[in-house]
Amino acid sequence: MARFMGTETEYGIATPSRPELSPIVSSTHVVVAYAARRTYARTHWDFQEEYPLRDSRGFDLRRYHTVPVIAPDALGVANVVLRNGARFYVDHAHPEYSSPEVNCAREAALYDAAGDIILNLAVEDVAFYTSQQVSVLEAHDPCPEIKIYKNNVDGKGAAYGFHENYQYSRDIDFDTLAQALIPYFVCRQVVVGAGRVGIGETGERDGFQISQRADYFQQEISLETTLNRGIINTRDEPHADPNRFGRLHVINGDATMSHTSTFLKLGMTALVIDAIEAGVDFSDLALTDAVAEFQRISHDPTCTHQVQLKDGRKLTALEILGAYRDRVRATTDSEREVLERWDEVTSLLGADPLLTAGILDWTAKYALVSSYVQRGVPWSSAKLKLIDLQYSDIDPARSLYHALVKKGRMRTLFSHAEIEAAACTPPKNSRAYFRGRVLEKFGDHVTAASWQNISLALGEHSIRIPIVEVDGWTEEHSAELIDSAETVEDFIHNLRRAEVID
Structure with missing residues (x-):
């Protein structure tokens, strides 16, 4: 089946001139300013199909017995559904961009990068209102200068998420899926890590490691995303027909700036899931202590650490990834670009490892900080931690990642024009097309939205349009319904004529 996927990025946020300002307040400024200046409606999020505490192992902790009612103007719950089909909102005191659903890794990486464009525009919008001495939040002063980082740690012990989502078939047993993926997730960081100065949750030990997130995982499998995190997250919230599909919610990866890192993170994982669904057996790669090995691999930038397998063997992360690659290759002749780049990078x-410094994030960052260490700067120096932070700055004028791109020292997969287009145009091959186009054309009438539904105001009534099929509502299926409607009444008429709604 088509492997639909997408990403969720909680961006780091700072107000250097007022460090005491709550990130909930500054994050809300970012989302609301973007909505206000770019004529987006602040759309209610439709929580009716949200089940964040339903577990793939067969139980539900049920935070809500009814659909929660949240005031749209409440601080910290700002929400915007974007014209590219994405969601932009405040989550856990961070501005979060959730990309639209797509069915290939290359598009998924492109729409992930589009989030940086959205956030940079939002920072400009905050600055615009502040220059006018206007606050977009009632009872709050205008917002000071904001900096946004695409990273996962604050250096003080807190970690925030980058999540991947992959649709999978309910025909596959979840435990089989989980056990096959654990060794892969533990080892893939050598390809897709973002790199970090400091070891331990608070960076209490000097040194460099491959992954930003590895030190924050305590168990193999868990429903939690903020405490007691598991390498496998068991949230069972498919955002699709629950009888046919599940959604693998992956929380163990890093937010990455490098196009290749993001592309391989998504593409390799999708191919491994394909192989698992095809019946490929990975049980011989089970690890004796996956959580400990996750951290040991991260703490070894030489990539030579050998992990202990349950069958007694000891293999490096690259050797285990090679075993996955060989078995994946035997089951697919598609996604050649993923396989070719997988081979190139692991070789x-x-x-x-430093031969990939112009391709991958962690090695690019490692090369930068190592050049200072070689000149006598100690690993404990705040200067190295500043380099780490500046690498992930999304502002092209200040970002070390973007400086490498400008100097031709970092490979890119997409032009700036392509990324800008993805920030305002929905993908054509999923229901995100319908969501984005409806917001573009009838946004003033949208009262609520979610991944599975859009509600439109029609007079004193609200019409709820179900868009459950992820591969439905594409450009092919819905462009005519939208383009031929001059008014929202015309659009509703078109939907009824097509028997989409009653």
């Missing part, structure tokens, strides 16, 4: 890492 270079095996020869010398």
